[in-house]
Amino acid sequence: xxxxxxxxxxxxxxxxxxxxxxxxxxxxxxxxxxxxxxxxxxxxxxxxxxxxxxxxxxxxxxxxxxxxxxxxxxxxxxxxxxxxxxxxxxxxxxxxxxxxxxxxxxxxxxxxxxxxxxxxxxxxxxxxxxxxxxxxxxxxxxxxxxxxxxxxxxxxxxxxxxxxxxxxxxxxxxxxxxxxxxxxxxxxxxxxxxxxxxxxxxxxxxxxxxxxxxxxxxxxxxxxxxxxxxxxxxxxxxxxxxxxxxxxxxxxxxxxxxxxxxxxxxxxxxxxxxxxxxxxxxxxxxxxxxxxxxxxxxxxxxxxxxxxxxxxxxxxxxxxxxxxxxxxxxxxxxxxxxxxxxxxxxxxxxxxxxxxxxxxxxxxxxxxxxx
Amino acid sequence: xxxxxxxxxxxxxxxxxxxxxxxxxxxxxxxxxxxxxxxxxxxxxxxxxxxxxxxxxxxxxxxxxxxxxxxxxxxxxxxxxxxxxxxxxxxxxxxxxxxxxxxxxxxxxxxxxxxxxxxxxxxxxxxxxxxxxxxxxxxxxxxxxxxxxxxxxxxxxxxxxxxxxxxxxxxxxxxxxxxxxxxxxxxxxxxxxxxxxxxxxxxxxxxxxxxxxxxxxxxxxxxxxxxxxxxxxxxxxxxxxxxxxxxxxxxxxxxxxxxxxxxxxxxxx
Ligand SMILES: Nc1ncnc2c1ncn2[C@@H]1O[C@H](COP(=O)(O)OP(=O)(O)OP(=O)(O)O)[C@@H](O)[C@H]1O
Ligand SMILES: [Mg+2]
Numbered sequence: 001x002x003x004x005x006x007x008x009x010x011x012x013x014x015x016x017x018x019x020x021x022x023x024x025x026x027x028x029x030x031x032x033x034x035x036x037x038x039x040x041x042x043x044x045x046x047x048x049x050x051x052x053x054x055x056x057x058x059x060x061x062x063x064x065x066x067x068x069x070x071x072x073x074x075x076x077x078x079x080x081x082x083x084x085x086x087x088x089x090x091x092x093x094x095x096x097x098x099x100x101x102x103x104x105x106x107x108x109x110x111x112x113x114x115x116x117x118x119x120x121x122x123x124x125x126x127x128x129x130x131x132x133x134x135x136x137x138x139x140x141x142x143x144x145x146x147x148x149x150x151x152x153x154x155x156x157x158x159x160x161x162x163x164x165x166x167x168x169x170x171x172x173x174x175x176x177x178x179x180x181x182x183x184x185x186x187x188x189x190x191x192x193x194x195x196x197x198x199x200x201x202x203x204x205x206x207x208x209x210x211x212x213x214x215x216x217x218x219x220x221x222x223x224x225x226x227x228x229x230x231x232x233x234x235x236x237x238x239x240x241x242x243x244x245x246x247x248x249x250x251x252x253x254x255x256x257x258x259x260x261x262x263x264x265x266x267x268x269x270x271x272x273x274x275x276x277x278x279x280x281x282x283x284x285x286x287x288x289x290x291x292x293x294x295x296x297x298x299x300x301x302x303x304x305x306x307x308x309x310x311x312x313x314x315x316x317x318x319x320x321x322x323x324x325x326x327x328x329x330x331x332x333x334x335x336x337x338x339x340x341x342x343x344x345x346x347x348x349x350x351x352x353x354x355x356x357x358x359x360x361x362x363x364x365x366x367x368x369x370x371x
Numbered sequence: 372x373x374x375x376x377x378x379x380x381x382x383x384x385x386x387x388x389x390x391x392x393x394x395x396x397x398x399x400x401x402x403x404x405x406x407x408x409x410x411x412x413x414x415x416x417x418x419x420x421x422x423x424x425x426x427x428x429x430x431x432x433x434x435x436x437x438x439x440x441x442x443x444x445x446x447x448x449x450x451x452x453x454x455x456x457x458x459x460x461x462x463x464x465x466x467x468x469x470x471x472x473x474x475x476x477x478x479x480x481x482x483x484x485x486x487x488x489x490x491x492x493x494x495x496x497x498x499x500x501x502x503x504x505x506x507x508x509x510x511x512x513x514x515x516x517x518x519x520x521x522x523x524x525x526x527x528x529x530x531x532x533x534x535x536x537x538x539x540x541x542x543x544x545x546x547x548x549x550x551x552x553x554x555x556x557x558x559x560x561x562x563x564x565x566x567x568x569x570x571x572x573x574x575x576x577x578x579x580x581x582x583x584x585x586x587x588x589x590x591x592x593x594x595x596x597x598x599x600x601x602x603x604x605x606x607x608x609x610x611x612x613x614x615x616x617x618x619x620x621x622x623x624x625x626x627x628x629x630x631x632x633x634x635x636x637x638x639x640x
Contacts, residue, residue: 259474261470261472261474262474262476264442264470264474265468265470265474265487266491267442267461268440268442268461268466268467268468269464269487269488269491269492269539270461270462270463270464270491271491275491279476279487279490279491280476283476283478286478360478362477362478362479362519362521363477363478364477364521
């Protein structure tokens with residue numbers, strides 16, 4: 001395997017960072033703190049990487065990231081050319097190694113741990129690099145916290161004001177999203193079953209439901225606020241509506257769109273409608289239902305945040321936290337709230353995907369992996 | 372009208388008519404165009420008989436089978452299955468149907484697919500499992516209980532569907548080209564296995580095929596059909612003695628009968 005030229009170039013950048021001024025006014029601190037250990041580590045790993053071994057290339061990633069992180073430790077005063085060289089050099093080195101490692105072909109001899117690592121590295125290092133770029137720019141350009149907070153400001157908020165944020169998350173996700181989601185799912189499913197059973201409803205109700213799916217429901221938020229009060233109930237109502245329509249549509253489709261031959265098979269056994277529903281229609285609808293749920297989760301989170309913007313009530317909930325903090329220029333809190341809400345909704349989505357895989361692993365969309 | 376076959380084993384075979392087809396016609400009309408899939412068909416299938424339907428593609432074999440199974444309604448004519456209307460026969464689970472395609476449920480394992488009819492019929496759980504396992508063994512799929520249909524080859528899938536049709540032990544088997552997707556070797560093995568099952572249980576079998584040797588080897592009578600419009604051209608009596616074995620295929624009478632069927636098929640044109 002060839003040595004990694006891009007990584008070599010990146011290391012050269014980092015090395016060059018040692019001899020040019022690090023900060024705007026001094027250089028010694030940067031050399032001592034960031035330059036030396038980082039560069040030494042990188043040099044060592046590059047040596048190994050030149051031999052082309054996958055584990056060595058993998059080592060380049062954390063060392064590059066660590067080097068970039070070390071460069072950030074210098075927080076006073078803006079960055080000079082040395083700072084930028086070191087910083088970008090290390091980042092590029094780790095990115096190059098990431099690209100490299102995702103291209104390396106799987107070696108049948110390597111253990112399961114290493115294989116898993118190989119899968120996790122690209123997925124894990126890209127977000128890290130993004131965070132580092134954000135932080136690097138904020139520190140390097142000395143962006144004031146009131147305009148754009150650094151990562152460390154957000155972390156600070158998360159660690160210091162977590163009781164407030166936790167309560168906000170509880171209100172938004174448990175009271176509003178989870179409850180609304182549950183009601184919307186159950187109601188949507190039952191209505192979907194009723195619609196699937198009745199030709200009249202299919203003709204009359206379905207086009208209406210499809211049209212409703214295109215209505216920007218959050219626009220109704222102020223109306224719902226009037227109807228249900230400004231507390232969490234009105235926001236949960238938004239979630240119910242947002243969940244309801246995709247669930248109805250997909251339930252109906254899943255129940256109705258069965259292969260005719262699969263239906264005839266059961267008819268040949270003299271199966272009763274209930275048997276046909278349980279043995280054929282329901283399993284057939286499951287993949288459709290999960291698609292609806294995944295769509296509904298994303299829609300729900302967006303809608304609930306916007307609804308909290310639109311229906312100001314008691315100062316609770318992540319959406320209200322965002323709008324209140326933004327109004328007083330506390331962007332670190334805004335980012336912390338955004339971070340929390342995306343982390344939670346990603347987790348819900350992941351949980352749903354996991355459940356989907358368990359329950360509908362037979363479906364064609366998963367087959368590649370099952371085979 | 373039909374004499375008991377002289378060489379057939381005696382005892383289990385009655386003169387009771389299981390399927391009575393009387394002037395049956397089926398016309399599909401789609402967007403103004405009419406297809407006469409079956410025209411004035413007459414046929415009686417006796418209890419315990421093995422009858423094959425043979426004919427070129429589009430001559431109405433599947434149509435006839437689906438009419439018997441009450442999956443479609445005839446345009447005209449009379450049809451009786453097990454002495455009842457086809458609908459009643461279907462609701463009474465008088466027949467097992469093997470479709471031209473395997474039609475397996477992809478969310479069920481092989482074992483669970485075979486258990487499906489038994490679940491519908493309320494057979495207790497343990498017995499379901501036992502019966503399904505036994506039938507999978509008969510079709511040579513013992514090691515595949517926990518696989519999913521898409522993990523099997525086309526021929527294996529079709530064998531699962533045969534096991535499924537046999538699972539609830541129907542007295543009448545309607546089989547639509549069950550071995551069409553199999554290779555020649557597996558096909559001959561399955562022919563033998565089906566013949567064993569039939570000789571043991573004396574089910575009534577209506578068997579659709581495209582293969583002349585297969586029809587001659589298996590059947591007591593062969594219904595030769597011709598297309599456009601689909602109709603029954605001739606019924607060929609197969610007087611080869613049961614039980615039959617691979618040597619039967621080499622006998623002189625076998626070739627004579629095959630030739631007779633071939634000529635009957637050609638006669639329709
Ligand atoms: N559902 C349907 N609607 C309209 N026409 C149909 C339908 N099913 C079958 N036909 C027509 O009826 C005729 C007989 O079809 P059928 O399926 O019974 O043929 P087949 O003998 O089983 O053929 P193959 O050997 O190819 O399976 C064909 O011309 C076909 O086009
Ligand atoms: Mg056919």
